[in-house]
Amino acid sequence: GAGVSQSPSNKVTEKGKDVELRCDPISGHTALYWYRQSLGQGLEFLIYFQGNSAPDKSGLPSDRFSAERTGGSVSTLTIQRTQQEDSAVYLCASSFGVSAKNIQYFGAGTRLSVL
Amino acid sequence: KQEVTQIPAALSVPEGENLVLNCSFTDSAIYNLQWFRQDPGKGLTSLLLIQSSQREQTSGRLNASLDKSSGRSTLYIAASQPGDSATYLCAVRGNNNDMRFGAGTRLTVKP
Numbered sequence: 001g002a003g004v005s006q007s008p009s010n011k012v013t014e015k016g017k018d019v020e021l022r023c024d025p026i027s028g029h030t031a032l033y034w035y036r037q038s039l040g041q042g043l044e045f046l047i048y049f050q051g052n053s054a055p056d057k058s059g060l061p062s063d064r065f066s067a068e069r070t071g072g073s074v075s076t077l078t079i080q081r082t083q084q085e086d087s088a089v090y091l092c093a094s095s096f097g098v099s100a101k102n103i104q105y106f107g108a109g110t111r112l113s114v115l
Numbered sequence: 116k117q118e119v120t121q122i123p124a125a126l127s128v129p130e131g132e133n134l135v136l137n138c139s140f141t142d143s144a145i146y147n148l149q150w151f152r153q154d155p156g157k158g159l160t161s162l163l164l165i166q167s168s169q170r171e172q173t174s175g176r177l178n179a180s181l182d183k184s185s186g187r188s189t190l191y192i193a194a195s196q197p198g199d200s201a202t203y204l205c206a207v208r209g210n211n212n213d214m215r216f217g218a219g220t221r222l223t224v225k226p
Contacts, residue, residue: 004158033214043204043216056211091158098212100147100166106158 002026004107006092012113013082021077021110025094032075033095033104034067038088049075050098082114117142119207121217128195129225136190136220138205143183146208150179150190152201153219159204163190195224 005024013019025032034046046059049069060066064082069075079086089111093104118141128134138148147166151159163172163179165188171180178191192199202219209215 031212035214035216042218043206045213045215048212050212056213059213093159100168100208101164103161103164104149104214105161106151108158 004092004094004105006090006107006110008110009108010111010113012115014115015084016081018078018080019082019112021079021090021112023075023077023092023094023107025073025075025092026105029094029096029105030072031095031098031102031104032069033093034075034077035091035093036061036088037091037109041088043091046077048098079112082112084114087112087114117145117207117209117213117215119205119215119217121203121205121220123220124218125221125223127223127225130195130197132195132224133191133193134195134222136192136203136205136222138188138190138217140186140188140207140215142209143186144210145183146210146212148179148181148188149206149208149214150177150188151204151206153204154201162203192222195222197224197226200224 007022033048036044064080067077089109091109093106095102095104120139122137149164150162165181176193202221204219205217
């Protein structure tokens, strides 16, 4: 596609429910990144994929968070048993590769509100 | 752990002024540094990327410099315009591909 697409743009859920956030990267981009932007907290790196593989999952906040990527394209970030502190904007970015010259292009984000 | 700091947190200038935004980072072992702008309710737009082997990058009225040894980068905006009003974020990418962001500088350019 023309840019990084994220869905839904807004999600309101009840505490304890599971949510799934989707990211569609720019066509041909092999690297995909997930970030979280909390109110007053700044941007926090969560995880990245090179192809379908995530070499380092240590940035995920807890074991309630998981992410996968299939077919080297779409990625989903799943949050199980959501808590109020999970409320944030979740941003996805993609880049052509992982070399130092590769710019990351961001989607508009998914605003998650946990009631 | 890499810490990225941006100063000032907010800046208000009259249209036409030249300005400098500052970014500092604690670990000089970086892969690259990227400057972004974020408009309210929107995602991030990449402005400039400086690889660790480079000293500066320029795009139009924007110039970014990198001094890796001192852990500093600056973003220079020439002849500022009201459309430049946004939050500017500095992000440092480590060799393990994680990216650490500063808290941003909120810029307001008054007509």
